[in-house]
Amino acid sequence: MTTEFQKHLPMRITMSRIFIVPVIVALMWPNDLWYNVIAAVVFIFASITDYYDGYYARKYNAVSNFGKFMDPIADKILVTSVLTMLLAQGKVDAWMVIIILARDNFISGIRSVAAADQIVIAAKPAGKWKTAMQMVAIPLVIIGSMEPYLPYLDKIAYGVLWISVILSITSGIEYYVGYLKSKKALGSPIN
Known part of the structure; x- marks a missing residue:
């Protein structure tokens, strides 16, 4: 109970x-x-x-x-x-933030439309990897430079964050394609 x-x-x-x-x-x-x-x-x-x-x-x-x-x-x-x-x-570029925020808003929109169409879009591998990369990179970027203890930590973290940006774009495309395929499989018109 x-x-x-x-x-x-x-x-x-x-x-x-x-x-x-x-x-x-x-x-x-x-x-x-x-x-x-x-x-x-x-x-x-x-x-x-x-x-x-x-x-x-x-x-x-x-x-x-x-x-x-x-x-x-x-x-x-x-x-x-x-x-x-x-x-x-x-510590980060504006383009990183713009792409990550735009992707998140885009995915939220797709999820809302999919829910209205009673379509469930499963999580995609690129989205999971994007999240994992962000959760590793963001704390390291917060810390920043730790010279002389951990040289280049900030640069490595910045690179990993860019990888998450690329995965953000990839996963956004995957979600969109997944929605279109689900919609087509249901025989619904794609507007």
């Missing part, structure tokens, strides 16, 4: 990801090495919660439409807030 606490745990975990964003941004604000390290650790913790909200939702049979909607929103708030701060600090 699922308790009231267990029933609400997945949504609390999802919402914690949103509420922790101001903490991460505040820690990034001084742009000091040790504040950045703490911000990166908190970002990693927030990223890990993305796994656990889904895990507990399935374990406690607490899957909800609101949770399905809020989970990717929480992810977008976390990533876009941190990328915006990194952009303000000059």
